[in-house]
Amino acid sequence: MPTLTVDGVEVTVENGATILQACEEAGAEIPRFCYHERLSIAGNCRMCLVEMEKAPKLVASCAMPAGDGMVIHTNTQKVKEGREGAMEFLLINHPLDCPICDQGGECDLQDQSMAYGSGTSRYLEHKRAVKEKNMGPLIKTTMTRCIHCTRCVRFATEVAGVEDLGALNRGENTEIVTYLEQALNSEVSGNIIDLCPVGALTSKPYAFTARPWELRKTESIDVLDAVGANIRIDSKGQEVMRILPRLNEDVNEEWLSDRSRFSYDGLKAQRLDTPYVRKDGRLQAVGWAEALDVVGAKLAVTDAARIGAIAGDLVCSESMKALKDLMDALGVANIDCRQDGAKLSTATRSAYLFNTTIAGIEDADALLIVGSNPRLEAALINTRIRKRWKKGAFPIGVIGEQIDLNYGHEYLGAGAATLQEVAEGKHSFAEVLKKAERPMIIVGQGALTRNDGDAVLALARQVAETTGMVTGDWNGFNILHTAAARVAGLDLGLVPGEGGKSVPEMLDAAAAGDLDVVYLLGADEIDTAKLEKAFVIYQGSHGDAGAHAADVILPGAAYTEKDAIWVNTEGRAQLGLRAIFPPGEAREDWAILRALSDKVEKTLPYNTIDQLRAKMVEVAPHFADIDVVTAAPWGEFGTAGAVDAAPFTNPITDNYLSNAISRASGIMAECSAAFSGKVEEGTGTNG
Template sequence: MPKLTIDGIEIEVEPGTTILQAAERLGIEIPRFCYHERLSIAGNCRMCLVEVQPGPPKPAASCAMPVAEGMTVKTNSPMALKARKGVMEFLLINHPLDCPICDQGGECDLQDQAIAFGADKSRYAEAKRAVTDKYLGPLVKTEMTRCIHCTRCIRFATEVAGVPELGATGRGEHMEVTNYVEHALHSELSGNIVDLCPVGALTNKPYSFHARPWELKKTESIDVFDAVGSNIRIDSRGPQVMRVLPRVNDDVNEEWISDKTRQAVDGLLYRRLDTPYVRGADGKLKPATWNEAFKAIADRIQGVPGSRMAAIAGDLADCESMMALKDLMTAFGSTNLDCRQDGMKVDPAIRASYLFNSTIAGIEEADALLIVGANPRWEAAVLNARIRKRWLAGGFKVALVGQAVDLTYGYEHLGTNPQTLQEVVDGSHPFAAVLKDAKRPMIIVGSGALMRDDGDVVLGACWKIAQATGMVADGWNGFNVLHTAASRVGGLDLGFVPGEGGRDTRAIVEGAAKGEIDVVWLLGADEIAGERLGKAFVVYQGHHGDRGAHRADVILPGAAYTEKNATWVNTEGRVQRGRLAVFPPGEAREDWTILRAFSDVVGKTLPYNSLAQLRDRLTAANPVFGAVDRVVPAEWRAFGIDGVMNTSKAFALPIENFYMTDAISRASRTMAECTDVYINGNDQKKTGTHD
């Protein structure tokens, strides 16, 4: 490995390492605008100039120059400092003095580096150029006169998002970064170009002119809009969440988040439940006190046997609240519990049957992939970007059984129904040989394939594929289930599933319709049509006046994910904890505290009085909850059932509209605008909201 000296410090690095990367290992800062560690090297901003010896008598771009044996690099020599000042002067000759009104102000790379590495005056007296703003959709606002042509946005759209809709036209002073045809960026990751932009050319349109960064309180938390569990930072001011940004976690989301994660938070402002409600004799819901709401529930369930009570947990529910509700239902003698609103057929007793066993980071080690009944681009946009990253590296064959959709990478479409899957099981399909010949093959089974009536048979067929192709061996488990709900894996881990003789979601709903279930407790369960619950007494505990609340007889206002300290488990089984950023509105309370208070009223007092005690209860229920921020490998055993799949019914997809999948995103005005643009096809520039 080559040895070199940087600012008098000797270092040995791998061949192909650039000077800038070597300097970073030593903690030496070299300014840059175009370079980004997750994008290809462009070398066009020239801000990272350094002096290299032996070499030509001119500064070299450290981001693009590989190291060599015996090289001596000076990052702060007079030559390097003079070169950077010159580059900064050129960058600023056309840059407008917008800092007081620019949303990037206070967190702008150009501001910071102009102070640290630039001159204190400009010799440029000519008129500055102006560039027409571009329309990039409802999420990204443009001020292209500020653009310094770093091309980060172009490279992200092309390489990471897989949507090559941005590029540069013209040369020299006439160069412009633009979309070739003026329309919205068709990517679920488009908001990340705002984070990448080192100046104020691309900013967050819904957040525009709402707050300054120094006004915001920053809270590290976890995203719940899908099952990836992206690490996020919640920026809030007073009682309001202002924006959401990604946090770096190489094992989960790298440093990307989906547009829904970033922009659906304005839904936290609308249609909120901030006081208890009780349905009166006239059939209308009326505001009530907590005591009145608890009394109404207690009076109704008095004398109701546990077999006629049921509870369903929603897609955003946290583990603490599900544990408390399970313990409460158990105290009543009810085993009618389920955390699968969509009816997914997985085996709760075998953890490997419902985990993304390869782990998200493990995708980069695979060399063949079969996707069954899933659209990762909508079901887990950040995970889909990881698949694309592996596909770009080469030597990675991808095939899909299910609806053909644009996944941003090439794949072989094998078919749409289980007949094709059966051929892979039998080994008669050519792709079965591809999986068998691969060293680390993978299969991703979507919830759309498992929510069918024959979902357990499909699960068994996928297990057979994993066995027949050697997917599980030598520290590698290539069997993966891709969930869409943040609460799903946590609910399965803590056992929020039917007990002995208990009913699952479908049976609960059918029982309520037939009068066999008298009381249904919905913990944020909004994906069930209320009219299907018949005359059952419905308690809805949640934070939005969505579908579940409309049917409820009693509403208990809970806290959204930004308003509580809570635990979620992502699709790979990683236990992660979100933190309270703002307090719940009005009379709303954290969900587990509501259940704890109600248990006192009905004489079924739950055995914990603090969050720490409740988390001890979680760990006692399943030790995986004690392994925070780690993935505990699951034991590999047989699961699923043998049977005949319904080959006449094609695999369906669980998500019809990426931008509205839950109570929060359905209340979001930004997501409504995205639905209009991307789903309904009104993809043209508008006045008012877009300008």
């Protein structure tokens, strides 16, 4: 490892590190525009110039490898003049847009021009103007401000895997364009807004709505998929103005999917803000006391065997625990959090976790994807897989739909028959997995929601065991969830009790008149047409499918409006904090259930959220370990049996309308109209 001296400080860095990285290791601050630690090196902007002894001129520290014995100076007069010269060139054509630019207050160019800008210009020529580009409904372009750092181009090509962005022409005619004058079609395109160091690429939905110093910033967790991306919610008054990613190397690095970033306008649309009770065939607004009295009276006179409860995909852990406790107190065995009908049990925790962990993908050396399209179901996991694939020696096989995953893969087959061949060692890809030191399998919900889901799960376990995926320090068996609430629901035991019915069985029983009351806790992804004969209680935040079928509506809080614990697909418990208060008469979900327990004379044993969480820890101790993944022991799961010949179908067909919040979002509706259906197409061999 090379050892060099930076401003008199001796520092040793890894082989292959750059001078810029060595300078930062030594505590020196180096300005930069084009350099980004997660992207390839471009060396475009020249702001990172430093002086190296025995070198004839200043060197670009981002592009120069650190060498043993180098002596670097970062704050000499020569360095200062070099950086001021680079800044002068960058500002030749940059317009004086700061007062009207959405990047104002968060702009790298603003910050660095304070240190290295001259304050005057020596150029009398007209500044050039560049025509705006169409990058779709999410990204607003003002390309006259572009300084050609190419961060956006490198991100699109290297991380997103969408080669739609690039530079055309040369010299002062250079422009960053989408080659075919079309929208940038990527489910992670919004990250180029964060990467842009100037105001050339900004958020189109956020344009001209707020300044950063007006916003209250709250750290929280995204719940629109099961990745559990760390986010920052920026709010103004009682409105969420934007959602940005936070750094978490183990989960989302510093990226965020477009659905999670831009669905925030759905938080204020189609909201349930007052209780409703159906009277004379119509829902009418009532007070909390009347609504709870109606629900309590109905639950009190209904036999426990004729009551069912379903927890939805966006429900927090605390509210599921309260629902479970209330149903247990009433003697109700018909309770389920698997509203898509996934054949997953709670007997073995490793049977429903992403055991490799998200960061662990980078340590794998072979991958089998079964019944899943991670590009739509978990975009940030897909970028991790692509990141590992780019390093090489990472064969990927896909069983299911033929899809474009933005990395090279081998299409193996369409359904469970192919998986059975791999499990029995009859398929060539089984040898690939056996030869790998750290193979992994990702099983999606498309493989588990079928009638033969339990048998498919057993085959997946057989693949893991026969190919050496589970060893002392490695577990390559992974379930990829699509619902933020699913793992916590399984951890807390929200599955049918003895003699209880699952979601499909509850729906069929309700349609047949065998179930009198159905309690929907944020459950919207079900066939509500089967609930017409039942008395439906809907508790949730949005007027989606569940609310339309309800006889009583109890308005709850969205994820931005409550302190709550969420458990992501890898089993990591994370704490989300309240950014704003719920609208109108809406209340936190666990508090509604606590109040309802009084009405049925089954008072729940907690009055505060801390007391409730203590009860959660008694059931599942890992709820006490925030941001920690606890390895789950391997065990028996799945039931061997005949499998259906039908092909696997992926659960998400429209990336932008996959949940109640997104369906309420006008921004997501635009994206759905512009992009839906385009990313599912593929040959199965693209890279």
